[in-house]
Amino acid sequence: HFRRMNAIIALCHFCEGHGPCILFCTQAFHSAHDAQLLMDSAPPDKRLPHTSQGEPESSLESLMQPPPKSSDQCEACRSVTDDHPGFMSHDTTAQISYISGQYPEQPQLYGILRHACVRSLNCEVCPGREGPIVFGEEGGCHTFSYTYNLQDSQARGFSRLYSFIVVMMDRVFLINLWPFFVKHFRTLIDELKSKAEAVFTREQDELKSSHGTRSLRSSLSSMPGPDYLRCIRTNQSERSLVELCGDKEVFVYLHKYFVFLLKAGGQRMTECVVEGPRRTTSGPEASHESTALLDLTDSTADMLEKQVLSHEFHVVRVEGQPSFQTLHQLFQALGIGDFLELAYHTVKGDQVIVRGNDVAMVTSLINVLKELVPESCCRIVPFSQTYKESFVCNFLGLAVGATLPHHVVESEYHVLLDILSPLKSKEPQGAASDEALLHRYKLMVYSGGARNVEQKCPLYLKRLTSLLSGGLSEVLITRGLRALKEEWMNKVKVLYKFSQMGGLDVPQRNDRLQRLLNEVLQVTQEDLPILQNWRSALSKEYKAYLMHSN
Numbered sequence: 001h002f003r004r005m006n007a008i009i010a011l012c013h014f015c016e017g018h019g020p021c022i023l024f025c026t027q028a029f030h031s032a033h034d035a036q037l038l039m040d041s042a043p044p045d046k047r048l049p050h051t052s053q054g055e056p057e058s059s060l061e062s063l064m065q066p067p068p069k070s071s072d073q074c075e076a077c078r079s080v081t082d083d084h085p086g087f088m089s090h091d092t093t094a095q096i097s098y099i100s101g102q103y104p105e106q107p108q109l110y111g112i113l114r115h116a117c118v119r120s121l122n123c124e125v126c127p128g129r130e131g132p133i134v135f136g137e138e139g140g141c142h143t144f145s146y147t148y149n150l151q152d153s154q155a156r157g158f159s160r161l162y163s164f165i166v167v168m169m170d171r172v173f174l175i176n177l178w179p180f181f182v183k184h185f186r187t188l189i190d191e192l193k194s195k196a197e198a199v200f201t202r203e204q205d206e207l208k209s210s211h212g213t214r215s216l217r218s219s220l221s222s223m224p225g226p227d228y229l230r231c232i233r234t235n236q237s238e239r240s241l242v243e244l245c246g247d248k249e250v251f252v253y254l255h256k257y258f259v260f261l262l263k264a265g266g267q268r269m270t271e272c273v274v275e276g277p278r279r280t281t282s283g284p285e286a287s288h289e290s291t292a293l294l295d296l297t298d299s300t301a302d303m304l305e306k307q308v309l310s311h312e313f314h315v316v317r318v319e320g321q322p323s324f325q326t327l328h329q330l331f332q333a334l335g336i337g338d339f340l341e342l343a344y345h346t347v348k349g350d351q352v353i354v355r356g357n358d359v360a361m362v363t364s365l366i367n368v369l370k371e372l373v374p375e376s377c378c379r380i381v382p383f384s385q386t387y388k389e390s391f392v393c394n395f396l397g398l399a400v401g402a403t404l405p406h407h408v409v410e411s412e413y414h415v416l417l418d419i420l421s422p423l424k425s426k427e428p429q430g431a432a433s434d435e436a437l438l439h440r441y442k443l444m445v446y447s448g449g450a451r452n453v454e455q456k457c458p459l460y461l462k463r464l465t466s467l468l469s470g471g472l473s474e475v476l477i478t479r480g481l482r483a484l485k486e487e488w489m490n491k492v493k494v495l496y497k498f499s500q501m502g503g504l505d506v507p508q509r510n511d512r513l514q515r516l517l518n519e520v521l522q523v524t525q526e527d528l529p530i531l532q533n534w535r536s537a538l539s540k541e542y543k544a545y546l547m548h549s550n
Helices: 107-123 171-176 178-211 216-221 226-235 241-245 250-267 284-289 299-305 327-334 336-347 359-372 434-439 459-468 474-499 506-520 525-537 540-548
Strands: 008-015 019-029 087-091 096-101 131-136 142-151 159-168 291-293 315-317 351-355 380-384 395-398 414-420 442-447
Touching (some): 327 459, 336 351, 359 414, 459 474, 474 506
Parallel strands (some): 351 395, 380 395
Antiparallel strands (some): 008 159, 019 096, 087 096
């Protein structure tokens, strides 16, 4: 579903006689009762209250100011006259109406827009006085502003200051639309500048023909007396944007362009999972897409060892050598006991060491095992000739000749998967299937911790083994594993927010933690190390979001 962009886009102008003023604005209305669209996109605890009846609240008094009267405006401050109804476009597909006029209909929105206008033209300055900038206040409105100048032969300094502003409550949404707004406002500004420059050039040519080679400025500077200059200045009326650009339909064009920005801007942002495992497909189809077919040379291992630590890496494939493609294949090769031991260490964040001579087999096993955890929890060295400490990586592919330190061999926080390659067979190459070739390899699981995972099995692993032993197709297993990880990531988010609660002593916290695990999350005590490890998949930004959300 496309997200609607609840914002106001406006054209602002710095009038030499009246200061900053709103010249033209466009709003989107989704229904007859949707009169405060700008407020709807704010979080519930930060929305400004509706004040359609009664006196405005004291916190809003500074915003509830009426627009200026027409008699107080000059031509430069006016876009449409009082008797002009403005412009309206209706999107029949989305049932949205876009209405443009000089001011928004709601006094509260006028105050917000006026405040942004003043800051855009008076206070917030970008390098060079022309260009884009974003400003706002925590818990309030945020503004994208693009200031620029248009040439005017009658203005002070031969130019007038304008700005386009976009005002909305959603700061993250606004910042993500920065490249979109910069690109399209730059195009619009270039077009307005070309129109104004054409008018400016024509007027200068007319002045040169009537006053010789002297411009208007040079002729005025040669006239004595400041009173005369003040008289000339007073008699010159401020010029409207229509006259400045020489285009009677300039505001019609701006209305159409603003409608495009509101509609297209909302369609650029779609709903997605903020945190959790990436929605990619594992299995035969996906493994083919993420696999690199390489020739096994002496430099292959060196290349893999130098590869950047990441959850994304290339699986080496060698002609004639089999490789594991799915988690279900690994489950069948190990059996339930060794698989549970290996999977338990993997999901709770222990270092997983896969050791073997065949680089293709080692990297394929790491690629399969990393599907058990969120990708943000993976730090991978695909293949190395020497051991890497657990703080460097939690998935390590290791050559057979590499020596493991003594503390690793005896540690319960490391697990070793040894791959014993088969003896060379006299059977012709290609005569045996990949499944038959995989059965010739023997996989051995070692860990320094004496633990019977089958007796005290975490609920996550019980669900996982049920999925793998249920006789389902690879597609269903892939989808089921994805849903299982999404479910556990949601539990992680709840547990993280609970851990940040204050005001409880140790007995109360422990009691509430047990109730949370048993009654709310419905997990066992054995699942707690898994949930704590998966907290590392939450980014700092998302943790901050959780702390401020209800």
